Amino acid sequence: MRLTTLALSALCTAAPALAALPIGAKAPDFTTEAALGGKTFSFSLAQALKKGPVVLYFYPKAFTSGCTVEAHAFAEATSAFNALGATAVGMSNDPIDTLKKFSVEACRNQFAVAADDGARVMKQYDAALWMKPDTADRISYVISPEGKILFVHSSMNPEGHVQNTLKAVEAWKREQPAR
Template identity: 30%
Template sequence: MGEWVEEGDRAPAFTMTADDGSKVRLGDLKGGPVVLYFYPKDDTPGCTRQACAFRDQSEALKKLGAKVLGVSPDDAASHAKFRDKYSLNFPLLVDLDHKAAEKYGAWREKNMYGKKSMGIQRSTFLIDSQGKVAKLWKRVSVDGHDEKVLEALKELP
């Protein structure tokens, strides 16, 4: 099981397909902060609230120069449906084989009603303009998380 990428570490590079079929490379986003968040599944209650909170904060995020990227093991068709249903205004990235989640440490053993399985631990990585992890939230509780991310963005040098 992958170790968490910690604050101060270089953010692991990735290239993933987005909901619109385009390729997104972390290396292409240098020069501004990136809010990279891992979530378990499209169109489930917690994931929907989280995505809609980031959607609703898009003006504030834009003012701070931040790009938001959501990542889950769902495929591009599922992402596109989720995006359109809630008018999401940021890319949802496909991590079918959970390689990116493993690199960041977000692919973990979960225990649901005594049944163990592997899955995404809801987590957010704030990556600074130099490509380093400036802040990490390992176990995200959805309500109010968008505000915490905005606060951390304001503290970036």
């Protein structure tokens, strides 16, 4: 019985979730409260897309082990995303006061984390856990400056989200006309 439970647990952890927004779909616009370096501000997807692509990653809960690992990885890659003209932003249903601390400690003042009060945005992006609809699944989207979904990575394992979204942004950048 124990072996079956472990196998089932491993399968559930490694199996990708299903994202409803397919590549090419229009990304739902949103504006919400966010934190960067412990300070709050209003994050607007439309405004961020004016600067370049946006890597929007949903995560279940600040200060949990997997979410902290993922935040550290995004923090280390922020300069690479910025060099490609991309903005990374994390999103969960945590209260903004929690995210202010998370933006400093786990995100290392490198990128913003946004509060999804009421899980409104995660539901629009089909990024809610099916068993806990007020909690985000671990899904990363790359959104083009035109507001279209370019790439989706869906896995409860925090490993791979950063490297795969970075590869997608690099591919997008290669396809852009030279200026």
